Amino acid sequence: MPTGLWAAQANGGVILAELLLRLEQLSCERDERPLFSGLDLSLHGGDLVQVLGPNGSGKTTLLRALAGVSEPARGRLFWRDEPMSRARWAYRQALLYIGHSPGVKAALTPLENLDWYRALSGGSQRDEGRAALAQVGLEGYEDIPCFQLSAGQLRRVALARLYLSTAPLWILDEPFTAIDQSGVAALEERLQAQAAAGGAVILTSHQEVRLPGLRRLNLRDYPPVDPFIDEAGEGDHVPTS
Amino acid sequence: MSRPHNSSSPGAFGATLRRDLLLSGRNPGDWVNPLVFFLIAITLIPLGVSPERELLALLAPGLLWVMALLATLLSLDGLFRSDFDDGALEQMLVSPQLLYFTVLAKVLAHWLVTGLPLTLLAPVLGVMLALPADGFVALCVSLLLGTATMSLVGAVGAALTVSLRRGGLLLSLIVMPLYVPVLIFGASAVSNAALGSAVGGQLAVLGVFSALALMLAPLAAAAALRICVDSY
Numbered sequence: 171m172p173t174g175l176w177a178a179q180a181n182g183g184v185i186l187a188e189l190l191l192r193l194e195q196l197s198c199e200r201d202e203r204p205l206f207s208g209l210d211l212s213l214h215g216g217d218l219v220q221v222l223g224p225n226g227s228g229k230t231t232l233l234r235a236l237a238g239v240s241e242p243a244r245g246r247l248f249w250r251d252e253p254m255s256r257a258r259w260a261y262r263q264a265l266l267y268i269g270h271s272p273g274v275k276a277a278l279t280p281l282e283n284l285d286w287y288r289a290l291s292g293g294s295q296r297d298e299g300r301a302a303l304a305q306v307g308l309e310g311y312e313d314i315p316c317f318q319l320s321a322g323q324l325r326r327v328a329l330a331r332l333y334l335s336t337a338p339l340w341i342l343d344e345p346f347t348a349i350d351q352s353g354v355a356a357l358e359e360r361l362q363a364q365a366a367a368g369g370a371v372i373l374t375s376h377q378e379v380r381l382p383g384l385r386r387l388n389l390r391d392y393p394p395v396d397p398f399i400d401e402a403g404e405g406d407h408v409p410t411s
Numbered sequence: 412m413s414r415p416h417n418s419s420s421p422g423a424f425g426a427t428l429r430r431d432l433l434l435s436g437r438n439p440g441d442w443v444n445p446l447v448f449f450l451i452a453i454t455l456i457p458l459g460v461s462p463e464r465e466l467l468a469l470l471a472p473g474l475l476w477v478m479a480l481l482a483t484l485l486s487l488d489g490l491f492r493s494d495f496d497d498g499a500l501e502q503m504l505v506s507p508q509l510l511y512f513t514v515l516a517k518v519l520a521h522w523l524v525t526g527l528p529l530t531l532l533a534p535v536l537g538v539m540l541a542l543p544a545d546g547f548v549a550l551c552v553s554l555l556l557g558t559a560t561m562s563l564v565g566a567v568g569a570a571l572t573v574s575l576r577r578g579g580l581l582l583s584l585i586v587m588p589l590y591v592p593v594l595i596f597g598a599s600a601v602s603n604a605a606l607g608s609a610v611g612g613q614l615a616v617l618g619v620f621s622a623l624a625l626m627l628a629p630l631a632a633a634a635a636l637r638i639c640v641d642s643y
Contacts, residue, residue: 237505240641262507271498277437278430289426290506290513315437 187214189251190264190339190370191236196245197394198231204394205231209245211387215338215368218361218381222374223389229374230270232389233343236372237267266291266337270344272328276317280308280327283316287331302333305360307353322348332360340364342373423508424516431520434493441489442524445482449529452478453536464541471540472550472601479529479554480590483561486525487586488579490517490569491636500573504640510633518566518629526558542605549604549614556617557597563624564589570635574643593620 190213197207205228213219221229235242238254238261249257249264274283284299303312306326316324325348332340340361346354358381361371365383373379435442456474457467494500494517503513533554534547542550568586572578600613 234501237501239501239504259507262505265505267502267505269498269501271496271501273498273502275430275434275493275497275499277434282430282433286426286430287502289420289423290502290508292420292423292507 187216187368189214190249192248192251194246194248196235196247197243198228198235199243200228200231204243206389206392207244207394209392213339213370213372215370216365217370218365218384219372219387220375220379220384221372221387221389227389229389230343233341233372233374234269237265237341238262239269264338265341266331266335266339267341268328268331268343268345272325274316274324274327277315279313279315280330281312283327284330284334288334298334302330305333306330322350322353325349326353329357338369340369340371342371344374346375346377420508424512427513427516428520431517432523435520435524442486442528445486445525446528446532448485449478449482449532450536453539456540467541468543468605471537471542472546472605473598474540475533475537475550476594476598476601479533479558480561480594482529483525483558483565484583484586486521487565487569488582490521490566491573495573495640500636500640504637510636511629514566514629514632514636518562522559522562526562529558530554545607546601546605549610550601552614553597553600553617556614556621557593560593560617560621560624561590563628566632567628567635570632570639573636574639593617
């Protein structure tokens with residue numbers, strides 16, 4: 171672990187958690203169509219944030235912009251109070267992103283998939299892969315090609331990365347999709363452990379997520395404004411939270 | 412607090428190379444097709460043109476090179492496509508590794524399963540086309556350098572068309588003009604060698620092409636991948 175600063179520190183009776191990611195007036199669009207605008211958010215260590223909104227409201231687009239897969243249309247991102255353009259490398263090392271497509275190779279076995287991700291993120295021991303797969307209930311499936319697994323099991327292969335990760339920030343797009351009830355409970359437990367260890371999680375889900383301290387961010391509260399009005403300074407609005 | 416430094420670990424390069432070779436091993440169709448195309452096309456030439464040794468010996472350098480080029484072109488489309496479809500490409504973009512080396516590992520894997528076998532198969536087909544004995548060394552060396560250049564340059568085209576459902580034709584149109592100089596110098600090296608002239612110049616130019624492609628093509632491909640995934 172590069173730093174111990176993620177852990178929430180008790181300071182004069184007030185719990186101060188480190189500021190990880192800050193979004194300033196973020197606006198995203200897809201195919202020139204504005205989705206939301208003026209999004210402000212501060213993500214501290216220990217935060218769990220669920221992004222809400224109907225289909226097509228820009229949840230995946232937001233997470234892709236946060237992960238650095240795409241560029242937001244407007245607005246700025248800060249990682250530990252440094253502008254993202256300067257903190258890009260530190261940010262990538264501190265990030266675990268599981269996108270809408272799980273990124274699991276069908277021709278490879280779960281263990282081979284995890285080995286590649288482990289090498290790509292530059293971390294942990296080789297035999298930890300088996301333990302992580304056992305954690306997500308894939309014991310006995312380690313060496314079976316992924317195309318023989320069900321949709322839920324494929325998602326679990328991707329989620330096994332959560333048990334290998336030491337990254338302080340997790341960005342998870344629909345992690346509960348196709349996961350059964352006991353799997354959801356185990357996953358919620360893992361997310362809580364991440365928050366307790368001083369990490370932050372931002373996720374989308376259409377299911378009810380039962381986590382203590384979960385903050386909800388509804389993209390409907392940040393309706394797109396006409397960029398021309400916005401530039402003239404007349405489009406200011408106070409987001410309701 | 413220790414500052415994470417800009418580094419790309421050799422482990423990640425090796426892991427991506429190993430992964431792509433493993434994937435090629437599990438989907439043999441991807442790399443056997445271009446080889447079979449090369450074999451069939453060259454086999455049909457004596458049947459369709461003329462079985463005369465003199466004529467075939469004259470045509471052999473150009474034919475071998477053109478068919479090797481087309482076979483490479485056939486194999487390019489899938490270079491980034493499956494990673495794009497299953498989300499692995501996004502993971503490469505957000506990983507703390509230089510995309511240059513990840514792309515280079517993928518191109519190297521591609522070359523090892525297409526360019527290298529094509530180069531090894533070419534002398535056998537050269538015998539079939541009655542290529543003069545003096546031409547074989549030049550054929551192997553020129554194809555070794557040429558297929559590497561074509562894999563690297565082709566990666567740029569494959570990256571630019573990765574988000575298009577049917578990018579095959581566009582990919583050929585983008586890449587073909589860039590292949591022309593490689594073809595000209597490659598084929599002329601082999602025909603000069605077959606006539607017993609010096610080929611150092613042509614091979615040196617091919618070497619320059621591959622060195623330039625090695626430096627610049629992964630950069631261009633990486634930038635193209637970022638743009639395509641961003642705008643998708």
